[in-house]
Amino acid sequence: MTTTITETHGVDPTPTPLALLLLGREADPNSERGVDCPGDLPPASDPNLVERARAAKAALGDRVFILGHHYQRDEVIEFADVTGDSFKLARDAAARPEAEYIVFCGVHFMAESADILTGEKQQVVLPDLAAGCSMADMATAEQVAECWDVLTDAGIADVTVPVSYMNSSADIKAFTGRHGGTICTSSNAQRALEWAFEQGQKVLFLPDQHLGRNTAVRDLGLSLDDCVLYNPHKPNGGLTVEQLRDAKMILWRGHCSVHGRFSLDSVADVRERIPGVTVLVHPECKHEVVAAADMVGSTEYIIKALDAAEPGSKWAIGTELNLVRRLAKAHPDKEIVFLDRTVCFCSTMNRIDLPHLVWALESLVEGRVPNVITVDPETEKYAKAALDRMLALP
Numbered sequence: 132m133t134t135t136i137t138e139t140h141g142v143d144p145t146p147t148p149l150a151l152l153l154l155g156r157e158a159d160p161n162s163e164r165g166v167d168c169p170g171d172l173p174p175a176s177d178p179n180l181v182e183r184a185r186a187a188k189a190a191l192g193d194r195v196f197i198l199g200h201h202y203q204r205d206e207v208i209e210f211a212d213v214t215g216d217s218f219k220l221a222r223d224a225a226a227r228p229e230a231e232y233i234v235f236c237g238v239h240f241m242a243e244s245a246d247i248l249t250g251e252k253q254q255v256v257l258p259d260l261a262a263g264c265s266m267a268d269m270a271t272a273e274q275v276a277e278c279w280d281v282l283t284d285a286g287i288a289d290v291t292v293p294v295s296y297m298n299s300s301a302d303i304k305a306f307t308g309r310h311g312g313t314i315c316t317s318s319n320a321q322r323a324l325e326w327a328f329e330q331g332q333k334v335l336f337l338p339d340q341h342l343g344r345n346t347a348v349r350d351l352g353l354s355l356d357d358c359v360l361y362n363p364h365k366p367n368g369g370l371t372v373e374q375l376r377d378a379k380m381i382l383w384r385g386h387c388s389v390h391g392r393f394s395l396d397s398v399a400d401v402r403e404r405i406p407g408v409t410v411l412v413h414p415e416c417k418h419e420v421v422a423a424a425d426m427v428g429s430t431e432y433i434i435k436a437l438d439a440a441e442p443g444s445k446w447a448i449g450t451e452l453n454l455v456r457r458l459a460k461a462h463p464d465k466e467i468v469f470l471d472r473t474v475c476f477c478s479t480m481n482r483i484d485l486p487h488l489v490w491a492l493e494s495l496v497e498g499r500v501p502n503v504i505t506v507d508p509e510t511e512k513y514a515k516a517a518l519d520r521m522l523a524l525p
């Protein structure tokens with residue numbers, strides 16, 4: 132367990148940890164899922180929430196810096212000092228050492244990364260500790276250690292370099308750092324893989340199989356046969372020693388539940404509905420969706436592509452719905468639609484709402500620091516080594 136959850140509100144000590152978890156009031160040590168916020172959350176129906184958030188933010192002044200991930204609700208983004216993807220936000224926080232409190236409107240692994248990259252005196256607050264990430268949950272420290280043992284027994288650990296997506300827990304980042312690997316984002320995955328193949332013969336890519344496969348095949352020219360899928364729920368990952376020895380990319384069986392929903396049918400359907408549409412998707416989508424799309428890129432890439440698009444152009448975007456709606460609103464001169472007909476929010480990200488933000492800010496004003504996310508020094512040291520390798524990528 133690397134993350135300490137600090138609550139200054141009272142928590143009933145009687146129930147067992149499991150009972151508390153089920154009640155949404157305790158941490159799951161094996162998971163990215165956190166806990167709910169105990170205490171007096173303002174009701175969502177409170178007509179003064181906007182005023183309360185403004186007043187608390189003004190009272191805190193430069194002592195607080197609010198980060199808003201691109202997938203957050205509008206009501207939260209309105210109070211963000213900066214918006215961005217997880218890595219940009221962590222760096223923005225590190226560039227504001229005067230801010231005592233970093234209120235991270237994102238999910239748990241992002242707050243951990245911010246804690247790793249910010250100064251000792253800065254405290255990172257996650258307004259709702261239940262805001263986890265299902266993808267990050269799909270690779271636990273125990274599972275990844277077991278996988279490394281399998282690679283060691285197969286005689287390939289020495290020639291394998293771990294590359295972990297930013298969307299992973301601090302434990303997984305630390306594993307990566309300990310074994311000479313690097314972190315990557317969806318913007319620099321190609322450079323990270325090229326670097327890794329200069330250091331070794333194989334890559335263990337964690338935890339998003341789709342980003343790993345898409346980058347290896349689309350950007351590095353590897354074949355699908357060069358990739359194998361390691362299933363942590365099967366003995367030896369469900370792979371033979373020969374399969375492991377023959378593979379160049381060992382992909383962890385994880386995925387994003389939001390981007391994983393887009394299908395070939397979504398692409399075919401939107402092309403039929405909107406003739407001339409450009410389909411632009413995130414590389415966390417399945418390989419067949421990425422192959423059928425016209426353009427592929429990270430959230431920052433998607434934002435820039437739409438900024439640069441011609442008036443009157445038509446776009447179907449395969450990423451989280453809050454961002455797509457905001458982009459459609461920001462570009463009324465272009466037709467921008469969500470790629471799928473069904474609603475596709477990131478449900479855990481959406482747990483951070485205005486009541487939780489108000490609760491966190493008012494707690495800070497009152498001198499209580501709620502939901503502090505801290506990573507232990509040993510984990511931080513190795514996770515930072517992996518992050519530093521990413522920053523040093525050519």
Ligand code: SF4
Nearest residue numbers: 264265266387389477
């Ligand atoms: S969009 Fe996907 S990867 Fe991002 S936080 Fe949500 S579940 Fe995790």
